[in-house]
Amino acid sequence: MTLAQPRIAVLVPCYNEEAAVATVVANFRAALPAAEIYVYDNNSRDRTVIVAREAGAIVRSERRQGKGHVVRRMFADVEADIYVLVDGDATYDAPSAPGMIDKLLDEHLDMVVGLRIDQSQAAYRLGHRTGNRMLTGFLAWTFGRDFQDILSGYRVFSRRFVKSFPVLSDGFEIETELAVYALELSLPVAELETPYYARPEGSFSKLNTWRDGFRILGTMLKLYRAEKPLRFFGAIGVLLAVVSVLLSIPIVITFVETGLVPRFPTAILSMGLMIMAMLSVSSGLVLDTVTRGRREMKMLAYLSQPAPKRN
Template sequence: MSTPQTATLYPIQAPAAVAQPATPRIAVLVPCYNEEASIEKVVADFKAALPGCTVYVYDNNSKDRTVELASKAGAVVRREPLQGKGNVVRRMFADIEADVYVMVDGDDTYDASKASLLVEKLLAEQLDMVNGARVTDWENYRTGHRFGNVLLTTLVTMVFGKRTQDMLSGYRVFSRRFVKSFPVLAGGFEIETELVVHALEMRMPIGEVETPYKDRAPGSVSKLSTFRDGFRILWMIGKLIKEERPMQFFGLVALALALVSVVIAWPIFTYFMETGTVPRLPTAVLSTGLMILSFLSLVCGLILDTVTRGRREMKRLKYLEVPAPDFDPATVKGAA
């Protein structure tokens, strides 16, 4: 009779813990287009404010000495040929590996000395985004920019919630898990809107720090067009409402169509109740068609709301794959 074989048990070994660096890798991201008047100072100021950081300047087809001066100041210079700030941010988020990302414009309008404060807040509270809310006497804003900033921020606040005072600020700090879970779709200045809405929709922990905002350096010109870029941002907000709040979007369309249908049909209905005949048959057909379209819009909203929920769950799972920032804020304290 054969002897039964005894299974050999091997102890299960836990995976070796990955050593956490003592200090976070901080990357300063500077998208640039024709900023020779200020880029050298921006690079120097942020290297002084955040010792040990790496400043990346992404040139977006500049026709001046931006690349030369950024390299001279000690920045890592790379190029993105697709024109537009959103395209540059997409490339930066994809290429650069770091634990903390500081994004700032290259026009020297933001206070570099506040960078350590923003990073400390991100690390101390384990946030995913800290927004640098601009504080100014408004003289550094064009009238159209002031009105547009208030209007667009209010619109986003009404739909997605009020968690920031300055949606269009170009000065922000991000965690790694924000950057690596954010699908950048915008091509231009509407990127700021997309960043904020992404954080609000994912219910990420975010914070805000007030930072001084100053005028541009002499010789530096704003690339933001008040009307063209304002309408692009407004269009982006509309698309984000449609994609992230489809029930509300298509529900409002359904309500508007239903109201128009009822208004058109009411005189026909009252005449029919009095005489038993239907006058103006084309108007009756139009009213019926509008009501059918109203119900179709409502059904589209219900279906897309379910699809959006599934997309949001997938983005959330991707977000959770990256660990939260877990560093001692004292490692950047006093850097300014």
């Protein structure tokens, strides 16, 4: 009896990628002949849909603009055992996909990230590279574990990762959210070096270095507040308490020396800041309990799906 092979789905989010999408479909068809290739169009104004369909991909649409919306729809709609998520700009190396899948299965992982290795100076703009390093460092500092390339658009997932992941982001912040989810649940993940090429002629990056960089940083702060509320609100509480004490020192000295409180408004401000500090720490304690409950629910959803394995 022949054992069934794991179902593999290649998920390609696209927006105005007429110049690249046919190449992406053809390359992944050659690298993963048994895989189903899904191209999800995100309101393209060029011939992306027509080109993708002619190339043999299964084409679907997501009308809400933003990569996060597209990934949410992909993860919800597509049924498979292994998912390959890759941007539709022909910059990622399709022949690396089998190796990434083998690593996922052999090491019983839930996510393998394609660590981009530039093949030309034009492949990875300096601003994007610098921003990626800064955001990656911030993620390592806040969540205690390290990724080398959190913004890579090339990833392989297990089914239990995909079907338990609650996508909340709208745009390019989705890569950050994927990394934080894996770190918070201590999921087994890895990175694998893969070539990264320049975009083909006629294809243009939709990522704005400053605008999307600040959005990604904002997403990190929101996720840090949501996943580690005691640290977040505790730090605010400590800061407010320190300011309160500093403001109160001259008032206390004057009171000890004269028995008077001449800076009454400052005394009120100091007392108010200390009350806010106590409320901030109390909020962090309450929200930390809520977060633990949410994390347990995420883990139960994750464990309800079968582990990745070779059939």
